[in-house]
Amino acid sequence: MSKIRKAAKEEKKKEIVRVACRLFAQRGYYNTTIPDIAEEMGMSVGNLYNYFKSKEELAKYIMQYSSRLLGEEIRKINEENIPTKEKIYKIVRKFFEIGQQQPELIEYFLRVFLSNREVFEEGCEGFLCVQEVVTELMLFLEEGARKGDLRQQDFFPAFVTLMGPLGGMVFLQGEKVLPKTPLEYSDELAENIWRALKAD
Amino acid sequence: MKTLLWIQGLTCNGNTQSVLNGENPSFYELLTKVRLLFHPAVSYREKLHNVVERIKKGKEKLDILVVEGAITGDERFGRAGKYSITELLDILSRKAEYIIAAGNCASFGNIPALYSGNPDVRGLQFRFEKKDGYLPPDFKTSSGYPVINITGCPVHPAWFTQTVMAIVEGKDIMLDRFNRPKELFMYLPHDGCIRNEYFEWKVESEEFGHKEGCLFYNLGCRGPLTHAPCNKVLWNRVSSKTRAGMSCLGCTEFDFPLRENYFETKKNIGIPEEVPLGVTKRAYITITGVAKTLKNERLTKKLEETD
Amino acid sequence: MAKVQKVVLNRVEGEIDLKLVWEGNRIKDAYIIAPNFRGFEFILENKPVMDALVITPRICGICGHAHLIATTRAIEDIYHRAGVELDVPENALLIRDITLASEIVQNHIRWFYMFVMPDFLKLEKNRKLKKFEPIKGQQWQKAVDFSSKMVKVVAIFGGQWPHTSYSIPGGVVCEPTTFELLEAKAVIDSVIRFAEENVFGMDMEKYLAINDPEEYIEKARNSDLKTFINLCFKHGFDRIGRAYHRFLTVCEMEYLFSKGITKRKRKDFDVGKVKEVDSYSFLTESGIKHGGERYSWAKAVRYEGLPYETSPLSRRINNGDRLFQTLLEKYRDSYLVRTWARIDEIMKMLFAMKKWIEKIDTKEPFYKKPSVEPSKLTGSGTGMCEAARGSLIHQIEVKKGRITKYNIITPSTWNLGPRCEKYPSPAEKAIKGLDSTLKAEMVLRSFDVCSVCTTH
Numbered sequence: 010m011s012k013i014r015k016a017a018k019e020e021k022k023k024e025i026v027r028v029a030c031r032l033f034a035q036r037g038y039y040n041t042t043i044p045d046i047a048e049e050m051g052m053s054v055g056n057l058y059n060y061f062k063s064k065e066e067l068a069k070y071i072m073q074y075s076s077r078l079l080g081e082e083i084r085k086i087n088e089e090n091i092p093t094k095e096k097i098y099k100i101v102r103k104f105f106e107i108g109q110q111q112p113e114l115i116e117y118f119l120r121v122f123l124s125n126r127e128v129f130e131e132g133c134e135g136f137l138c139v140q141e142v143v144t145e146l147m148l149f150l151e152e153g154a155r156k157g158d159l160r161q162q163d164f165f166p167a168f169v170t171l172m173g174p175l176g177g178m179v180f181l182q183g184e185k186v187l188p189k190t191p192l193e194y195s196d197e198l199a200e201n202i203w204r205a206l207k208a209d
Numbered sequence: 210m211k212t213l214l215w216i217q218g219l220t221c222n223g224n225t226q227s228v229l230n231g232e233n234p235s236f237y238e239l240l241t242k243v244r245l246l247f248h249p250a251v252s253y254r255e256k257l258h259n260v261v262e263r264i265k266k267g268k269e270k271l272d273i274l275v276v277e278g279a280i281t282g283d284e285r286f287g288r289a290g291k292y293s294i295t296e297l298l299d300i301l302s303r304k305a306e307y308i309i310a311a312g313n314c315a316s317f318g319n320i321p322a323l324y325s326g327n328p329d330v331r332g333l334q335f336r337f338e339k340k341d342g343y344l345p346p347d348f349k350t351s352s353g354y355p356v357i358n359i360t361g362c363p364v365h366p367a368w369f370t371q372t373v374m375a376i377v378e379g380k381d382i383m384l385d386r387f388n389r390p391k392e393l394f395m396y397l398p399h400d401g402c403i404r405n406e407y408f409e410w411k412v413e414s415e416e417f418g419h420k421e422g423c424l425f426y427n428l429g430c431r432g433p434l435t436h437a438p439c440n441k442v443l444w445n446r447v448s449s450k451t452r453a454g455m456s457c458l459g460c461t462e463f464d465f466p467l468r469e470n471y472f473e474t475k476k477n478i479g480i481p482e483e484v485p486l487g488v489t490k491r492a493y494i495t496i497t498g499v500a501k502t503l504k505n506e507r508l509t510k511k512l513e514e515t516d
Numbered sequence: 517m518a519k520v521q522k523v524v525l526n527r528v529e530g531e532i533d534l535k536l537v538w539e540g541n542r543i544k545d546a547y548i549i550a551p552n553f554r555g556f557e558f559i560l561e562n563k564p565v566m567d568a569l570v571i572t573p574r575i576c577g578i579c580g581h582a583h584l585i586a587t588t589r590a591i592e593d594i595y596h597r598a599g600v601e602l603d604v605p606e607n608a609l610l611i612r613d614i615t616l617a618s619e620i621v622q623n624h625i626r627w628f629y630m631f632v633m634p635d636f637l638k639l640e641k642n643r644k645l646k647k648f649e650p651i652k653g654q655q656w657q658k659a660v661d662f663s664s665k666m667v668k669v670v671a672i673f674g675g676q677w678p679h680t681s682y683s684i685p686g687g688v689v690c691e692p693t694t695f696e697l698l699e700a701k702a703v704i705d706s707v708i709r710f711a712e713e714n715v716f717g718m719d720m721e722k723y724l725a726i727n728d729p730e731e732y733i734e735k736a737r738n739s740d741l742k743t744f745i746n747l748c749f750k751h752g753f754d755r756i757g758r759a760y761h762r763f764l765t766v767c768e769m770e771y772l773f774s775k776g777i778t779k780r781k782r783k784d785f786d787v788g789k790v791k792e793v794d795s796y797s798f799l800t801e802s803g804i805k806h807g808g809e810r811y812s813w814a815k816a817v818r819y820e821g822l823p824y825e826t827s828p829l830s831r832r833i834n835n836g837d838r839l840f841q842t843l844l845e846k847y848r849d850s851y852l853v854r855t856w857a858r859i860d861e862i863m864k865m866l867f868a869m870k871k872w873i874e875k876i877d878t879k880e881p882f883y884k885k886p887s888v889e890p891s892k893l894t895g896s897g898t899g900m901c902e903a904a905r906g907s908l909i910h911q912i913e914v915k916k917g918r919i920t921k922y923n924i925i926t927p928s929t930w931n932l933g934p935r936c937e938k939y940p941s942p943a944e945k946a947i948k949g950l951d952s953t954l955k956a957e958m959v960l961r962s963f964d965v966c967s968v969c970t971t972h
């Protein structure tokens with residue numbers, strides 16, 4: 010395959026992801042079919058199968074795609090030479106920025122990934138589909154503690170302290186109870202997370 | 210025949226004891242290929258003083274000088290017969306064709322160099338990581354080699370006897386950055402450890418006393434971070450620490466006595482601070498995440514209960 | 517005027533000098549000087565308490581395992597005194613004894629052939645003794661081979677010898693299979709054969725039944741012990757090298773010996789009665805001091821104010837062993853008896869090792885993790901064991917898991933330490949009155965000199 014064709018195929022994949030993501034989030038995983046997605050994309054069902062062999066594969070791919078996207082962004086922050094506290098601010102902001110630009114990804118995470126675990130049983134067990142994000146967060150936490158900025162503790166409480174509030178905020182937004190956008194709460198939330206994690 | 214003289218600085222004698230355990234060649238087999246001028250635990254008619262005086266006057270050639278133990282110039286803390294340890298080295302280091310540091314003390318100063326009451330303790334050419342030993346950084350014997358460090362606390366007998374054989378047979382000895390024979394110290398204790406599959410699949414020992422499990426994640430094993438062929442050239446030719454179930458202590462490295470908590474892995478928020486040599490932490494975390502999720506069933510059972 | 521002579525000893529573990537004060541052709545006084553000092557007790561300060569398991573074995577390359585056992589027991593004692601019972605599995609206790617015994621047998625073999633027998637080559641020119649010549653001699657080589665073989669047992673359970681740290685509070689790190697036990701057993705059997713054929717000239721069973729030295733000499737085939745005994749009688753070593761005829765043993769070992777002290781009668785041992793005296797030591801309560809009458813890095817150790825010999829001979833006496841009671845009556849605590857006791861222990865330890873190994877049950881645990889993390893420990897503990905050369909005592913104080921004080925009293929400190937105001941050490945006493953430097957060296961070697969332990 011030529012480079013151009015490869016790139017074009019990648020672009021198409023991204024588009025499918027965005028559309029499928031929206032439909033899954035709106036109608037639910039089981040109420041969305043491959044023909045629905047093909048129709049929305051304006052492509053034939055047969056052609057769509059060229060990209061994804063099954064609905065399940067597509068569903069998993071969406072998770073991997075978002076994880077890679079967010080993971081890549083956190084990695085950039087990780088590699089910056091800035092204090093741990095500032096990194097927390099940046100990670101939180103980045104998360105909400107992506108949420109604002111591509112709300113379907115977050116919706117998908119909450120309404121499909123977390124609600125239809127059976128779909129993700131094989132190939133997405135544990136952290137497999139969200140490996141990039143988890144890896145970057147591990148690296149962030151490890152470095153923070155190594156420098157003495159973050160309090161030593163087990164990984165999971167620290168992980169949940171970091172990720173839990175972000176999910177909570179997005180959930181409230183989905184429920185339409187937030188007076189402002191999550192991005193506007195970003196710094197305040199980051200401060201809370203920092204205070205909860207920082208070394209005494 | 211080449212001659213060999215063995216002297217001691219501040220030592221526990223463990224390297225002598227270890228070398229006596231040697232096989233292929235054993236210490237006494239080795240001594241059919243080199244002529245022993247003196248060894249403090251072996252010689253019975255010869256006196257160190259006489260041998261040294263003969264060498265000093267050029268009446269005896271000195272080919273291989275072996276030093277066991279750390280070096281101090283302070284006579285209150287260490288002497289070798291009538292000499293201070295550094296006096297002895299001053300005489301002998303100029304004459305020797307090769308100098309071998311047998312063990313970590315002679316190589317790096319090791320545990321004796323931790324004693325604050327005597328700050329003048331060092332290895333022959335290194336003091337821990339720095340080239341700040343008793344002999345100058347650019348020191349070379351007449352053979353063109355710096356001090357050859359055969360590290361380990363203690364030294365492994367075969368590493369020692371085979372290095373001497375290499376000298377006797379005039380082989381080139383490639384050295385690593387701590388002047389250790391590369392062909393020995395290019396291996397890690399991790400290479401050949403019988404727990405390697407547990408490492409691969411991240412089946413981590415939670416406690417000692419079991420055949421199963423890898424000791425890296427919780428119990429402080431330094432196998433993947435240490436240069437030494439302990440699981441290739443076995444100890445006492447039957448086993449190794451990690452095979453028996455004990456964490457590798459990293460005793461062939463300069464920082465062996467500088468580290469703490471040997472039986473625990475240093476972790477930050479549950480993630481190991483140091484990862485195996487050659488991989489980035491990112492790669493390590495990614496791969497372990499995958500390995501942890503995808504189980505190897507066999508490794509989750511007691512070995513007796515596996516298929 | 518008294519003439520003073522300084523002798524540097526080879527063929528001991530480490531560096532030991534002997535200062536002899538001559539009056540005519542007799543030694544009037546002897547000073548044992550341990551000139552090297554590494555500062556282990558200071559190095560241990562402020563380290564995490566578990567790290568002592570790694571550091572203390574490195575005090576000594578030949579009896580490091582005994583230090584490991586003493587440290588393990590001392591930490592276990594801290595737990596015990598803090599009210600945490602550890603319940604160390606029986607399997608672990610057995611393995612610790614087996615490996616400790618392996619180290620001791622290894623030590624005795626090496627010491628006898630490498631350090632003791634070559635002295636007789638100096639004493640007399642005798643073609644028959646050629647086989648004891650260092651390096652070339654057939655018996656010397658066999659001794660190296662079989663002592664090396666013996667410590668394979670330590671390697672099977674602990675990974676290596678010297679310097680393993682496989683015994684930890686709560687048990688041992690290994691979980692051997694039946695086949696590893698069989699391998700260890702095969703090693704023990706092979707060393708037993710060596711001992712029977714070369715050292716004792718007699719089967720194990722027969723030797724263990726010997727109650728009388730004459731009986732041994734009569735029944736034994738030609739053997740190295742027999743050669744040694746004959747040489748001793750020939751050169752009068754049954755009459756020299758006597759110390760205080762007081763014996764101390766701090767630990768028991770199943771089938772082998774019980775603890776206690778023997779002055780005139782046997783009594784219980786109480787560690788509270790052990791005191792160190794530093795009047796002649798460079799190392800004092802108030803720091804390092806040189807000059808004056810100080811001459812050794814070692815301190816003197818006294819029990820109820822008196823010097824005691826601690827050694828395999830002490831173990832035999834405190835155990836009420838018939839053969840050695842007879843020997844003691846006839847030849848007192850002479851060079852011959854002290855040395856024989858060390859050799860004797862080779863066979864007795866091998867016997868016990870075989871028994872212990874049979875008792876190991878691979879289906880039972882080898883380790884039980886303490887319920888409290890060592891980093892939480894505050895308190896103090898004492899760990900004792902009987903090492904190759906005699907009684908070893910470790911005393912640790914910890915605060916929040918870190919060592920605040922570590923005190924080590926080695927067997928060699930008991931035997932070869934300096935004098936106190938009243939008494940020279942047992943070895944110094946044993947040398948007094950001798951008429952040759954060689955004899956002085958030999959008597960000193962009968963205590964199995966280990967300078968690295970003496971001063972650490």
Ligand code: SF4
Pocket residue numbers: 398399400402403404405406408422423424425430431432433451457
């Ligand atoms: S126990 Fe140590 S040496 Fe063995 S596999 Fe694990 S990390 Fe490697």
